[in-house]
Amino acid sequence: xNFKIRNIExxxxxxxxxxxxxxxxxxxxxxxxxxxxxxxxxxxxxxxFYEKSTLIExxxxxxxxxxxxxxxxxxxxxxxxxxxCLDRDVSLLxxxxxxxxxxxxxxxxxxxxxEVDFDFDATNHFDLTKVFxxxxxxxxxxxxxxxxxxxxxxxxxxxxxxxxxxxLLGIRSLLSNDELHxxxxxxxxxxxxxxxxxxxxxxxxxxxxxxxxxxxDFCEIF
Numbered sequence: 218x219n220f221k222i223r224n225i226e227x228x229x230x231x232x233x234x235x236x237x238x239x240x241x242x243x244x245x246x247x248x249x250x251x252x253x254x255x256x257x258x259x260x261x262x263x264x265x266f267y268e269k270s271t272l273i274e275x276x277x278x279x280x281x282x283x284x285x286x287x288x289x290x291x292x293x294x295x296x297x298x299x300x301x302c303l304d305r306d307v308s309l310l311x312x313x314x315x316x317x318x319x320x321x322x323x324x325x326x327x328x329x330x331x332e333v334d335f336d337f338d339a340t341n342h343f344d345l346t347k348v349f350x351x352x353x354x355x356x357x358x359x360x361x362x363x364x365x366x367x368x369x370x371x372x373x374x375x376x377x378x379x380x381x382x383x384x385l386l387g388i389r390s391l392l393s394n395d396e397l398h399x400x401x402x403x404x405x406x407x408x409x410x411x412x413x414x415x416x417x418x419x420x421x422x423x424x425x426x427x428x429x430x431x432x433x434d435f436c437e438i439f
Contacts, residue, residue, distance in 0.1 A: 218278075218382075219267045220412075223253055227429060227437055229412075231382065234405045237412045238389070238426040242433040247416045251386050254414070255283050266382075280374045281384045282367070296355065298377040300346035307345060319343045363388075364396045368403050375409065384412040390419050401425045 218231045222239070224246070229237055241247040253263040258276045266273040307315060323339070330337045356373070359365045367385070374380050383404075392400065401423070404411050413426070422428045430438040 218273070218410075221265050221267075222250065223263050224250070225431060225437070229429070231410045231412075232427070233408070234425065236401055236404075236423075236426045237410075238422055238428045239412065239414045240418055240428065240430045241414065241416055242431065243435065244416065246431070246435075247414075251283070251414065254281055254384065254386065257281060264384075278380055279382045279384060280371075280378070280380045281386065282370065282388065283386045295373065295377065296350075297346070299356075299373065300349045300354070302377055303349060304345045315345070363392055364399050364403075367400060371404070371409055372407070375407070381408065382410045382412065384414065386414050387416070389413045389415050390417065394420065397423065 219228050220231065221228050225239075229239075231237065241250060253260060257263040257279070261275065264275055264279070266275050266278055322343070326339065356369070358369050367388075371383055374383075389397065401411070403409075405425075432438060
């Protein structure tokens, strides 16, 4: 798979076990590029993906992480999708137990309604996602562990949206060498592709990284 970022001539390739590290030295151009990428779902030309010359809709394969501190695992949209995944898995793995649970809940509801002087109707439909919601089921994670945050977020997005390309904006400088290696190892093991976009390189790049530099004179170095 290949991709192009607006106003950068180079066409980038995604390779297994490799991280695309894109360094943009000009501050204004870096800032403008980040803003374009953050809004890529509305601005379709900000980044384009190709598979054998066939254009792929970016939002189907790409998730952009602009800042790990703002990642919200438990926002309504993600949780609803996760609940549906859990519902599907539970229905397959715990079918008999789920049927017993449905019967117990139905019996309990009918006992409760018999205590009041009203008539009620109920359906046989049992929505397990509503049960998850009723107990406020949320994901837990270590808010101070950047790698834990990123790894769990990538796993969540892959599971519920089937995306496997993650673009991290300005995040490399927040991680230590050990943390970067852990992140890259995790991505490689799970066959995720990582694209890093940075303005400065605080330390030497690693063998796992394909480095591209757009210098302050807008010369492309790779």
